[in-house]
Amino acid sequence: MKALFYIIIGVALMVVCWQLVKLLGLTKKENQTATPKENDINGKLMLVLMTFIYVLMVLSLWGTREVLLPQLGASEEAYHIDLLFKYSMALILVVQFILQALIFWFTFKYRGTEGRKAYFFADSHKLEMWWTITPAVVLAGMIIYGLWTWNQVMDASDAENPLIIELYAKQFQWEARYAGDDNTLGNANVRFIEGTNTMGVDMSDKNAADDIALAPNPETFLKELHLPKGRTVIFKLRSQDVLHSAYMPHFRAQMNCVPGMVTQIKYTPSVTTEEMRAYPDTKTKFENINALRKSQGKEEVEFDYLLLCNKICGASHYNMQLKIIVEEEADFNKWLKTQKTLAESL
Amino acid sequence: MSDHHHKETFVTKYIFSQDHKMIAKQYLITGMIMGIIGIFMSMLFRLQLAYPGESFGIIEAFLGEGGEGGVMTPDMYLALVTIHGTIMVFFVLTAGLSGTFSNLLIPLQIGARDMASGFLNMLSYWMFFLSSVIMVLSLFVTTGPASAGWTIYPPLSALPQAMPGSGVGMTLWLVSMAVFIASSLLGSLNYIVTVLNLRTKGMKMTRLPLTIWAFFITAIIGVISFPVLLSAALLLIFDRSFGTSFYLSDIFIAGEVLHYKGGSPILFEHLFWFLGHPEVYIILLPALGLTSEVIATNARKPIFGYRAMIASIIAIAFLSTIVWGHHMFVTGMNPFLGSVFTFTTLLIAIPSAVKAFNYITTLWRGNLQLNPAMMFSIGLVSTFITGGLTGLILGDSGLDINVHDTMFVVAHFHLVMGVSAIFGMFAGVYHWFPKMYGRMMNKDLGYLHFWLTAISAYGVFFPMHFTGLAGLPRRYYNNTAFPIFDDLLAINVVITIFALIGGFAQLIFLANFFISIKKGPKAPQNPWKSNTLEWTAPVEHMHGNWPGEIPHVERWPYDYSKTDANGELWGGQDFTPQNVPIREGEEVF
Known part of the structure; x- marks a missing residue:
């Protein structure tokens, strides 16, 4: 019933809007097409809109510089992606700036006036040739550079001694399994899920016994995925129920987890958590965040790498996360030693 | 046309009309009503995003249990974004936009009395109406409407255990879309046939206004890609209701292993986007x-x-x-x-x-x-x-x-x-x-x-x-x-x-x-001083569009501000409608 009340308000607003127009005598206009005066006002206002768009662009670029991800990508692959991104973004901004200026300037400059005669200009093969070829050449460059980058990021075939980690997604949490001493993951399938074997590892597979399932940190009771700096990590992704997506924005990495198959993504972490915390962008961002949190009466936080779910997966999709810790390889190896293998834990 | 003086009843004129102009208006009004629902939903979930956890009376008033205490639940949020997307993409911007203007403009701009098949055209609208009704009804089922995103990727959309919206709500979504696709195909076939066969004398393909070219090509993409979405939806219905495994494999949910084996959700993504991307251009x-x-x-x-x-x-x-x-x-x-x-x-x-x-x-x-x-x-x-x-x-x-x-x-x-x-x-x-x-x-x-x-x-x-x-x-x-x-x-x-x-x-x-x-x-008859044929038809709508003969087309539609050898406007006005014969000494485009 309350909904009806809101609908009536909406209708009433519409009627008010029309009555105002009637009161102002605006309905009696004889002239159907825009008058020179209307052309003049709206042509000038178009320049205002252009200014608004430019101001919005600058404000968005400048105003969000402290909230974006840290400039420093946390993996070797991120370097390639970020460079391609910078070039593409620069190109886009230049084109955007010029084309918007042309649209709104022409609209303003050629707004209809009494004496103006439009110029009959139907075709120019030379012009059209130019603006077909120019984008074609620019895009050819973007395609070649883009595909080169794509191969750099996706091709894991020449990785030396990669670390194999399985990420296992389910509503609404992440699990992980390190491949252990043989660096080969034991087979797994949901049909083997039983009791504490929550990832469904086939324990009859000889590669399974030395696998290490990520256990919660005994102090925080939270799972923390440890990664070594400087060693390529190949993630094998699986899902238990619906689609999920392992999104690690600081490493510029993302891949879906698909039930029934194993997907893969790799990267080489290049910045430890400690180094990233000390990086100026990160420091500024977290100073701002903590100031904000303080004003809301929340506890302070410090930077951590994150794995987020980025494919709609159900009610708690918005809170499906895993903390990632990047550390020096020696520290990583020390930590890994403290973890129990499946043979010990199951 | 023999039915010029045919007596129309209220029902044949306003409801089961076969006149393309009336059908266009029906499409527009239905699309607008769906648009109001879709845009209103986006305003509600924008409130949630900017003021998470804060209570709004309007949210409680419209969302009922999903907005108890004025704060929407996560399930309700996902339902809103899903239905907002579905309604805006399909019901407003596909049917509401293309349905309205293809119907209105194709016969009027190419110089035809009506669509090739008035009956199919009427059927197309009423199937669209039916699918809109089903989609709106799905908002009221107790487990909530479809909530798996407008792309309805399985397994999320296939398993009611995964989210409540994947129960009856999802079934209604699929039924609604199946009817919608049938409606869209009937419409598109009609547009293609009409443009190819019913152009007036002199209306060569290279004299068609760009609107018609756009509607024509849009209809072709629709005919190519919409059936693929229909098949994707049918296979999903099989997986949901009859236990097949087209998209599902190796799933453990709610404490048990499901029987599905060998399917792939990626197959659904391929089928969905084979429509989904052309759909962007259909819009x-x-x-x-x-x-x-x-x-x-x-x-x-x-x-x-x-x-x-x-x-x-x-x-x-x-x-x-x-x-x-x-x-x-x-x-x-x-x-x-x-x-x-x-x-x-x-x-x-x-x-x-x-x-x-x-x-x-x-x-x-x-x-x-x-x-x-x-x-x-x-x-x-x-x-x-x-x-x-x-x-x-x-x-x-x-x-x-x-x-x-x-x-x-x-x-x-x-x-x-x-x-x-x-x-x-x-x-x-x-x-x-x-x-x-x-x-x-x-x-x-x-x-x-x-x-x-x-x-x-x-x-x-x-x-x-x-x-x-x-x-x-x-x-x-x-x-x-x-x-x-x-x-x-x-x-x-x-x-x-x-x-x-x-x-x-x-x-x-x-x-x-x-x-x-x-x-x-x-x-007035031609308020914007335009060249295209629809403005040569009388203001009062009539069956058959033009009294007497349909105007012949003598030129392309864009002779605006054309000047003669002396730099004077032809005929002293800055437009030359398509039915005006080429004058002596005039350059032809």
């Missing part, structure tokens, strides 16, 4: 077609590069069917396929750029009549460029990795196809309202509507790119679970404020539209 091309006509008429200039425009429509249509994989770079699809799709995707920027340049050149040295329709068309060119350019980032597989499924994507597609297409639709309504209702809409309300809408569209979607670049995923109920997103709250508030302004601004349009139908000043 956009008609809007661009309407814009071409509105810009040429109001610039008092021929559209620049008529043939290049046709060629780019065809190129876009062709490419649109081979780029769907760019929605799937990070789904586990083979990276080599990703390379192929990057290549084809970036190619599509070339015809799009040609179109944008041609619009801008059309504005150059014109005598711009800034009517509300023209304002929206210029707005379309602007948002089409702003939104289109970020496509270069998303279409590049390497860059897509990090922005895939973030708010960056949401900002991109809303600008390039949402806002652009809606602007095209508004331009169409303002421009052809006199043709539809024989009356004029109020210009001042039109201007007010444009300014509020344009400002808020940019205000909503421009800053949204940057929340995506900060790593914020889409379809997040709130972002308070991650401290790294805490500092995005201020941007979210700004976006929501603009969204509310933009939403309320549509009331101005609705008031203008509905009251002008009754109270607007009577329209």
